[in-house]
Amino acid sequence: MRRARTPLHTMGVLADVALAVVLAAVLLTTSLEAVGTSDVTGAWRIIVIAGLVVLHTTVLGRSRWPVATFVVASAAMLLLALAPDLGGASAAEVGSPFSALLLPSGLVFFVLLYTVSSRTTPPLPHIALAIGLVGGIITVARLWNAGGYATSPGEGATAWRLFITAAVAAGLLAAWALGRYRATRLAWVAALEERAVRAERERLATIEQARKDLEHEAERAGAAERRRIAREMHDVVAHSLAVVVGQAEGGRMLVTSEPARATEVLSTIAEQGRLALTEMRSLLGVLREDDDASRTPQPGLDELQRVVDDVRRTGTPVNLEVTGEAVSLPRTADLAAFRVVQEALTNVVKHAPSGSSARVALDWSPRGLRIRVEDDGAAAEAPDAEGVSGRGLFGMRERLTLVGGHLERAGPDPSGPGGFLVEAWIPVPDPQQPDDHRPDDHRPHEGSHQ
Structure with missing residues (x-):
């Protein structure tokens, strides 16, 4: 398969052609004229002329085939070294016969040495230098006793020999060094x-990698947001449906015995359904990036009485006790406390047997809030604290951890004959700690965009 010619390759070929034409015009014409006016005849005339033409022709392919053209040029120079001295009219002009190595075209060899030195990788440049030095020795030996200078008495012969040696060595080393x-x-x-x-x-x-990291971080943030929304939906739906189911079961028995109270039960069911729909719309509004929905305030402990009243309507007595002086909590911690009580009462409605009662105790102290929710139902009916498979108690732990609190107990009440106990602790943030190590009232609460 032939390689496509690039503009750079074409420019290199044109440069070689231009150089060959210039060298031929300047050097070859003079060399051929000297051979033509010399007394060399016969086969040697043809050999010398052919050697000169081949020497100049190698310039055309020096860029593409630097090694091959250098070898051919070396062979051509060897032929010129073996040729007899040129006499005749050309010799008369310079004063004595001279070797064909002294023809101007001999300078082309230095161009080829430069090319192979610059366009090949070791050891080829060093081999070319060695060949050039051997050719230089042959040239100096061939010209050692040539010409009138070598035969003249006194210092003429010495000057000639020093000149030839220095010129050949300098030319070879300069061409090779420039190439390297x-x-x-x-x-x-x-x-x-x-x-x-x-x-x-x-x-x-x-x-x-940064883009992938950002995508991964966005996926993690999205997963965390989905978990948060799932937790919110569980808290809202589970509590409201537990109240609705409890009211519906009680209302079914009151339809025949006390029809007047059945109307009250249905009103409670409708109220709980509307409340659940309102909170669901708020959560779904966040998913739809609804600005109005995102600004809907989240419930807190100030709405705890409403939850207690809802549970009471299901027929489960609830006693709410608050001790100590209430301390201001961050909104996230306030929401977490509300959800803990709401989920614990929801579990009472769902799991405690009929006739059970519940007690909610909020114990305030300067250090924080202790929450205790217990019922007197059978412990066997309550979910296992250590092996919970649902999302309720898991959501409690997650919420409490986020605000620096913890779930101290969620299991059978050890202080009584039965029932289930949920006990949690929420600390008050230390004002001496840096803002990034404690909850902040000014951070976006869980119902807002983040």
Whole structure:
């Protein structure tokens, strides 16, 4: 499958063509003219001309095939080194016969050495330098005794030999060093680009991870909100339905015996149903992002008497006792206290046998509120405190934990022959503690958007 040509590749090819044309115009024409006016004839003339043309042709493919073109150029230079000295008119102009290595086209070899040094990876550049140094030794040896300078007496021969050695060595080392410098610079730029790409990938990965973390946090917040709403709905629906069921069962027996009281029972059922619908609308309004519903105040201990009256209407006597001086609680703690009493009385209505009575005791102290709800029904009828499978007692524990309190007991009453006891403690926030370590009256209560 052929590789698609990119604009950068096309520009490289055009640059090689342009360089080959310039070198041919400047160097090849002069070299061919010198060969043409020399006394070299026959096969060597053809070999020298072919070597010069091949040497310049390698420039066209130096970018795509740096190693191959360097090898071909080295072979062409070896042919020029083996060729006899050029005499004739060309020799007359410079004063003596000279080797074909001194033709201007010989400079093309340095271009090829630079190319293979800059475009290949080790050890190829070092191998190319070694080949170049071997060629340099051959060149110096070939020109050691060449020309009039080498045969002139005195210091002329020494100066010539030093000049040839220095020029060949300097040309080879300069071309190779420039190539390695370019290769090192390109590698450094590529490393910077790779580092930038890697940094961008890491940045995108960090952003993606942050997005996932935010989504996970949103899911956790949504799950917590669903649990809160489920807890609220359980408290509202369970209490109201328990009262409705209790009233309905009592009203069924009063229809025939005391019809007048049956009307009162039905009124209570209707009132409880309307109350449950009102609270349900408030909760559903939060789900619908209803601003009016979200501002509906949540119940507190000041509405506890209404709950007690509802339970009494079911036929279960309830005694409410309040001791100590009431202390102001945060709204969340006030709501938690109300829900604890409401759920405990709901369990009395649901689980205590007929004829049971209940007692609600609120014991206030400067440190907090102790809640005690007990009934005198059979303990076997009450839910197990340690193995509760429903949401009622679990919701109590969760609410109390959120406000810094705890459920001290929820099980059979150990102080009497039977019945069920719920005992909870809600502390008053310490004003010396930082705001983020205690409940805050100004934080949004559970019925508002958060």
